[in-house]
Amino acid sequence: MTEPAESQDFIQPILTGPSAKLEASLSLAIHEHRLLPGTKLGEDELSEIYSVSRTVVRTALQSLSHSQLVDLRRNRGAFVAQPTVREAKEVFEARSLLEPRTAHSAAERMTDKSLARLEAHIKAEHEAIAVGELGKALRLSGQFHIEISRIADQATIAGFIERLVARSSLIIAIYWRRQSALCEEHAHHALVDAFRRRDGTDAEALMKSHLLDILTALDLREVSEPAGNLRDVLKP
């Protein structure tokens, strides 16, 4: 199973070299929920696991911190971030503001090539689910959204959406309460149909309801404990 080709990054990569590789590896693990919110990321430990010096680790962690995937706490170390309920609500509010209009733009700018890329995304997502790779499916699901923002070709807003999708991954790790896969299967198909028709108004409405659907699957009652903390409490 190959993953769909991705269009060019709008957020210009800041790191290059080994620290960029480490950052990507950790980012992937976070997005696939292999590294859970609250997890401590010790410098020496990562240095040993990845056979790089602490310098490279520190650079990668700083970058992940800027992406808000990791919290750096001075003199205490780095931890996979744990968004609050308040922040979860804010993130989805911002997504609701940015993504529907971005979907509208994407529909207007859609090419056959971009459409094929989106379809490949959905295909890969379903395949991941079929073989039980739920983390991967989750990540691909988020990337589908990012791909749409790239098609819309407004780099500044696409950069924000990438950031929001990344943060959403953490939010979902903590607050997701539905048993089924992240994005309802039908929703991405319907979006691709609208894109095929170059129907911006339909795409916009579908994206809006899709995001609302995701939001309703999150348990954002103020009493909810982040899953990461709950694990800590219960461990022997």
Added chain:
Amino acid sequence: MTEPAESQDFIQPILTGPSAKLEASLSLAIHEHRLLPGTKLGEDELSEIYSVSRTVVRTALQSLSHSQLVDLRRNRGAFVAQPTVREAKEVFEARSLLEPRTAHSAAERMTDKSLARLEAHIKAEHEAIAVGELGKALRLSGQFHIEISRIADQATIAGFIERLVARSSLIIAIYWRRQSALCEEHAHHALVDAFRRRDGTDAEALMKSHLLDILTALDLREVSEPAGNLRDVLKP
């Protein structure tokens, strides 16, 4: 002349210690146009100027790179960023999308304390202009916008606005063509009046036209050369 107190940062500071100080110092110099787009920021040079080790410089530069104030180019060094015309347009489009509605929210949430803070901002801005500190006035002008986003109390969007304002500072350094101060004096006053009345609709409309006013003062014809590059061309 004291600067107005600022409300709490929504973008959680990632750096602490000497690297944070260096970052702040460089950021201030960039925002006040003392450091112009395209300027090379050599590690050893900064290390010497600020009496810190290269480690600290590198950390600060990486952080500035994440804030998009600085371009890090592998094996070549760090340079104050130079946004393109295309990016300038995107940034102002994003601001037009986010800031009017943020002004609306701010008006609804306005307190006397926040109002006083905004008024102090305007006062400080005028004082800076009066003594010829145009760079400082420019920075304060941008901070006025950031302060409004903070009052609106949506941290995720406020974080984006901070980023957009920072980027705008570079755009203005390159593309500004008006002789007068950045933000027309009347515009900030009118906004504060609307906030005093807690008139969200008015605030929203005023912010929208204010941003349009800024945009029209930028020379974003494709043939425009960034000012930084022009300097390089003309130097002996």
Added chain:
DNA sequence: GCGCACAAAATTGTATACAATATTTAAATT
């Protein structure tokens, strides 16, 4: 058994040394 003080160990923050790469200067060639 619990709490406190202290020491030891672990971890993070920073400086410095070394390696890799780019830029500038000097020498050789045309």
Added chain:
DNA sequence: AATTTAAATATTGTATACAATTTTGTGCGC
């Protein structure tokens, strides 16, 4: 004199050593 090549120098990337801070472990008194 102009161009090419080689050498020297400067700068950036990374590893490692040292300093500072935090965490863990141990011993002692109550």
